[in-house]
Amino acid sequence: MALQKNKIAIVSPGQNIYSETFIQEQKKGLKGEIFYYFNGTVPTFLENKGKLFSKFDLIIFKIKQKIAFTKFSATEQAFIRSLKKNKIDVVLAQYGPTADKIVSVCEKLNLPLITHFHGYDASEYSIITQCNNYKEVFLYSKYVIAVSLSMRQRLIELGCPNEKIVYNVYGPNSIFLDVKPSFKNSTFIAVGRFVNKKAPYYTILAFNKVLNKFPDAKLVIGGNGVLYETCVNLIRYLKIDKNVSLPGIIGREDFLGYLEDSLAFVQHSVTAISGDQEGTPVAILEASAAGLPVISTQHAGIPDVIIDGKTGFLVEEHDVEMMAEKMIFFLENRSLAKQFGEKGKELVKSNFALKKHLDVIDDLIEKALIKR
Numbered sequence: 589m590a591l592q593k594n595k596i597a598i599v600s601p602g603q604n605i606y607s608e609t610f611i612q613e614q615k616k617g618l619k620g621e622i623f624y625y626f627n628g629t630v631p632t633f634l635e636n637k638g639k640l641f642s643k644f645d646l647i648i649f650k651i652k653q654k655i656a657f658t659k660f661s662a663t664e665q666a667f668i669r670s671l672k673k674n675k676i677d678v679v680l681a682q683y684g685p686t687a688d689k690i691v692s693v694c695e696k697l698n699l700p701l702i703t704h705f706h707g708y709d710a711s712e713y714s715i716i717t718q719c720n721n722y723k724e725v726f727l728y729s730k731y732v733i734a735v736s737l738s739m740r741q742r743l744i745e746l747g748c749p750n751e752k753i754v755y756n757v758y759g760p761n762s763i764f765l766d767v768k769p770s771f772k773n774s775t776f777i778a779v780g781r782f783v784n785k786k787a788p789y790y791t792i793l794a795f796n797k798v799l800n801k802f803p804d805a806k807l808v809i810g811g812n813g814v815l816y817e818t819c820v821n822l823i824r825y826l827k828i829d830k831n832v833s834l835p836g837i838i839g840r841e842d843f844l845g846y847l848e849d850s851l852a853f854v855q856h857s858v859t860a861i862s863g864d865q866e867g868t869p870v871a872i873l874e875a876s877a878a879g880l881p882v883i884s885t886q887h888a889g890i891p892d893v894i895i896d897g898k899t900g901f902l903v904e905e906h907d908v909e910m911m912a913e914k915m916i917f918f919l920e921n922r923s924l925a926k927q928f929g930e931k932g933k934e935l936v937k938s939n940f941a942l943k944k945h946l947d948v949i950d951d952l953i954e955k956a957l958i959k960r
Contacts, residue, residue: 594620594953595675597699599631599690600682609840609870610706610758611682617946620953623674629689630663634670641666660693668693678702678953684709688719691728700956701725702949704733707867707888708785710742714862721746730956733949735867736889754952757892759942760874763840767847767878769929771922775806776915777850777880779843779871782813785864789815789822790856790908796826797912802919806831807854808846810838843871847878851925852918857887858905868893876900877936881928883914893940899932 596618600611615622625631625640632640641649641662649662658665667690671679678700681687687703694701703725709715719725726732726748733756734740740755776795780786788809795807809819809832816834823832838846847853853875857866868889872882876893882900884890885907896902901914918925 594957595623595677596620596953597623597625597671597674597676597679598682599625599679599686601629601686602626608682609761613759613761613942614680614946614949617942618953619950620677623676625667625670628663629686630661630667630693632663632666640670660696664690664693668697671697671699678956680704680949680953682706684722684725685715685719687725687729688722691724695728698960700730700960701728702731702733702952702956703729705739705743705867706735707739708864710734710739710746710867711859711865711888712863716746716863723747726752730959731952733952736892738865738888739867754948756945756948757868757889757940758870758873759940759945760870760877760936761840761942763844764847764874764877765933765937767844769848769850769879769926771851771926771929773806773849773851774802774804774919775808775846775850776852776854776883777808777810777846777875778854779810779838779846780855780869781811782815782819783864784815784860784862785857785866787856787858788819790858790906790911791854792819792822792826792828792832794854794856794908794911794915795832796828797909798915798919799828799831801916803831805915805919806833808833808835808850810835810843810846812837843874844878847875847880850880851922852881852883852900852915854883854911854915855885856903856905856908856911857885857890859887866890873936873940876929876932877940879926879929879933881918881925881932883911883918885911893936894932895935899928899935
């Protein structure tokens with residue numbers, strides 16, 4: 589007789605966002621029956637089932653709230669009904685604000701809650717304030733996952749009990765380990781959202797300096813976001829549009845191809861004025877797993893996974909000159925670029941495997957259910 593699978597609700601604000609590959613891997617790889625709720629900090633959709641409420645439901649729920657039959661909003665009532673209907677055993681909340689909005693629902697249903705922080709949610713000042721420093725989240729959550737050592741420290745400073753925090757870095761899909769870069773081309777690849785903390789304009793400015801010595805070098809930055817047009821204009825102003833390509837969002841297959849044909853992965857992450865920081869960028873782990881050296885910054889979880897001078901180079905935030913120097917170094921020393929890449933691949937394979945990441949969460953789920 590087969591053992592009954594745990595019914596796991598994964599709750600996320602969005603669905604299939606290209607930069608959130610870690611959620612997709614968790615959906616596919618965690619042990620148990622997965623129910624993926626999304627669309628809003630209090631979710632309104634269940635994957636493969638549709639919207640959690642009809643217009644008629646909404647009216648009834650609002651009436652119940654108005655006559656003080658319940659303290660829960662219409663969307664919260666619909667979410668509660670769905671959790672009950674599907675007999676959910678445990679909730680995995682993606683991002684702190686999601687946990688903050690659904691913690692009262694979990695408490696009402698006596699459902700164990702595991703909160704997974706990823707980056708902005710543990711660093712952006714206004715978000716933390718809006719969530720009352722996550723006091724209720726830290727109090728009720730069975731476990732709190734931090735994806736970098738610096739994030740772990742920030743969560744402790746915010747008041748999360750040390751014994752609840754679990755450091756668990758993402759793991760890249762094993763398909764990246766099969767990539768074999770040729771190191772023949774003078775191409776640098778970057779992938780990520782065009783947002784302040786990823787500072788794509790700094791990468792472009794650094795590469796512009798590289799062109800003074802290597803005029804045939806190429807830079808590809810995949811992704812989209814609020815700074816995309818700014819970067820397009822910068823490229824036009826610098827008159828380097830023949831050397832820099834911004835193809836927009838690229839899928840996994842295309843990314844694998846770029847990794848195979850590139851010399852190094854580049855990303856100049858910085859702390860935004862809002863406080864927003866990275867967690868540990870998945871694309872950096874994927875590039876390292878593929879065997880490319882990484883040129884990035886001493887920022888958030890990046891030093892946890894890239895060893896400066898061994899698997900890549902890490903410069904200080906805003907140091908465009910030094911980033912350019914490191915790009916030039918690999919153009920002049922391709923054999924060393926290959927050696928750095930090989931060491932990075934081994935490091936990822938040994939310490940940041942996807943299975944290890946998923947096994948940690950599976951273990952936390954089992955422990956949370958025992959503590960229920």
